[in-house]
Amino acid sequence: MSFKDITNNLSKLLSEDTKDINKINRRTKILLLVIGVAAAIFSTYLIRKLTATKVLENDYRQQIIEILREEKIAHLRYLQRRLQCGTSILIWHLQVLEDFHHIKKKKYGQYVVYYLTENPPTENFLTTYYAALHPIRRNILVYATKVTKNGKNHFTVNDIVDSTKLQRNAVNYHLKKLLQLGIIEELPQEKAFKLNNKFFEDIQNVLTLPSIVAS
Numbered sequence: 001m002s003f004k005d006i007t008n009n010l011s012k013l014l015s016e017d018t019k020d021i022n023k024i025n026r027r028t029k030i031l032l033l034v035i036g037v038a039a040a041i042f043s044t045y046l047i048r049k050l051t052a053t054k055v056l057e058n059d060y061r062q063q064i065i066e067i068l069r070e071e072k073i074a075h076l077r078y079l080q081r082r083l084q085c086g087t088s089i090l091i092w093h094l095q096v097l098e099d100f101h102h103i104k105k106k107k108y109g110q111y112v113v114y115y116l117t118e119n120p121p122t123e124n125f126l127t128t129y130y131a132a133l134h135p136i137r138r139n140i141l142v143y144a145t146k147v148t149k150n151g152k153n154h155f156t157v158n159d160i161v162d163s164t165k166l167q168r169n170a171v172n173y174h175l176k177k178l179l180q181l182g183i184i185e186e187l188p189q190e191k192a193f194k195l196n197n198k199f200f201e202d203i204q205n206v207l208t209l210p211s212i213v214a215s
Contacts, residue, residue, distance in 0.1 A: 055100045060085065060093045065116070068103065071209055073115045073129055078211035108133075127181050128202040132212050136174045139164050141203050144184070144195050154192040 056062060063083055067074055074082075080090050094114060097103045105114045108130040115121055121129070132138045143163050147155050160171050175193060178184040183199045186192075195203070206212055 050096065050100070055096060055102065058093065060089070061097055061102075064093060064097060064114075065102065068114060068116045069119075071211060072119065073113055073121055073126070073209070074211045075133060076112045076114070078214060079114070081214070122202070124199055125202045125206065128183060128199055128206045129209070129212070131178060131181055131183055132203075132206050133215055134174065134177075135215065136166060136170050137178060138207070138212065138215070139166060140171065140174055140178065141183070142207060144193075145200070145203055145207065148195050148200065154187055154190055154194045156192045 056065065060083060064079060067079065067082055076087075076090070076094075079094075080087060083090060094103065094105070098105060101117050103114050104117050104120065105112055106126060107113075111130060111133055113126070113129060128141075132141055140160060143160055144155060147159070157168065157171055157175065160166065160175075161168050164171075175184060179186060179193075183196055183203070184193050185196050187194060
């Protein structure tokens with residue numbers, strides 16, 4: 001919430017009818033908003049006190065940069081496990097790094113992924129990473145990569161189910177997701193599927209990433 005949002009809320013609050021006994025006491029509301037204003041001001045002050053050099057002097061931020069340099073990309077939960085810190089602390093340090101343009105983030109549904117500004121992944125790599133975060137889609141990609149390496153240029157739902165022991169409904173659902181992402185292509189005449197060759201190298205690289213293996 002920005003300072004402007006907080007002041008707008010405060011003005012709105014002051015104009016509310018406080019006769020309704022089911023509403024929180026007016027003074028309590030104002031106090032909470034004042035605390036919010038103070039927190040926003042203090043947070044802004046801390047960030048402005050930092051310089052581009054001092055930003056990287058913090059141990060947590062150094063570790064984040066090092067992880068992203070080694071692994072190219074990582075999602076929020078993985079970073080939290082690696083750093084062994086609280087979510088609010090981690091988000092604060094990530095925001096500082098983002099404000100100083102050291103890192104960038106991208107949100108995919110429930111996942112937020114981070115990467116270095118100086119070494120951004122391609123869009124296909126990001127798409128593959130997002131797809132592989134889900135365990136069922138990851139299993140499908142592992143299978144599809146394996147059969148493609150072995151020279152088989154297509155596979156069926158039955159092939160996936162027999163090999164992975166996944167539920168057929170789950171396989172059908174996540175194949176559709178992979179089709180939407182463009183990672184898998186459909187072969188209607190054969191009633192089969194194949195990997196999109198444009199993603200083959202990215203899939204191999206993504207599946208070996210620690211943040212994917214640990215998911």
